[in-house]
Amino acid sequence: MSSAAAGSAQTDPRAATPVVETVLSFVNTRANGGGEQELFGDGRSFAAWLAERDEFGGETVATDADAAAARELRDALVTLLLAHSGDEESMGEPLQHAEEHLRRAGALYPLATVVTARGVELASPQAGVPRVFGTVLAAVTTVAQTGDWGRIKACRNPPCHFGFFDRTRNGGGLYCSTGCGSQVSMRNYRERQRRGSEAPPEA
Template structure:
C-alpha cells in the first residue's frame, strides 16, 4: 500500500476505487456501508463497481508493463456505456468532457479517464507490480518508470527476493 500522495484531478477517483481492495489481506472496503458511501454506491451496485475496479486494475497493470492478474471485462467495453458531454465554460471558452449523468460511478470514471487523456496523465496511473499488492499509484518519477506503490515496502521486498535468489 502506497504512502504516495493521491493522483491528480479525476484520477484520484480511479486510484481510490482500485484501492478499495487490499489483495494481500482480502479486505474490500466496498463490503462496508462507509466504503460504498464514499463512491455513492448502493449494495446492488457493488458487483458492477467491482467489475469496473478490476478492469481498471488490469489497465493500470498494463500501464506498468504487466499482464492482468486474471481475465477481466475490457475497460473500453465498460466505458462505452458511460455517455460523456462537452461542457464549455461561458467565461473563457475552455471545454472539458463531463459525464452526461454525474450520478453513476461509471460515468464519473469515464469523465476522469477522458480528463486524464487530455492532460496526458492517464498512463502515469499504474498498479504496483507486486503480485500481493497491485495497489494503484500515480507515478511521479521523472522518467515515468515507477514499478511499485512503495519503494519502502513492495520495492524493498522485491529487491530482497532478488538478492536472496542470487545468494541461493
C-alpha cells in the first residue's frame, strides 16, 4: 500500500524520517483485508521478521509469548494512530485501554539517553526482545519531540488500518491511499442509497 495520504492535492515537502519508518514498519505487521499477513503470529514468525531489520537489533530469539506481547504493543499503537485519523470507534474506552497499555510498556522498557559529539538520542539499554520494544518506544518519543506524532496515522478504511505518514499540508489525510478513500466514499454512497430506498413514502 502507498504511504501517501488522500485528501489533498497540495502536499508539503516533509518526508518520513528513519524513526517514523521504524514506527510504521512495526505497526504494519498485522493481517488486514488487503492481503497483508500476520507477521507476529508466533515466536518463529516474529523472530524471522526481526532478523531482516537491523534497526531492531537483527536476529533475535523470540518465543510465542514474545510474539503475543509484540501484538499487544502494536495493537495499542494502532489504536492511537486511528485516533490521530479521527476514527470514532477507537475513541473512548479503546483509546483509554491503549494508552494504559503503553504506559505500562514505558515502565517495562525504559530508555537511556545516549550523548555523543554528533548529537543526543534515546535508545534501549536492554537486550533481546525488550530491546525491540524499547526501540519502538524510543522512535515514538523522538517523533513526538519533532512535532510529527500526530501525522503518523492509521487508515480509517476498515479493515485496512494501514499505518502511514500524513504528508498533506494541513495534516488532514485520513486514508493510506486514494484507493482506500474511494472505497469509503463508495460505501457511504451505497449506505445513503439504501437508507433512501427504505424511507417510508410521504403521505
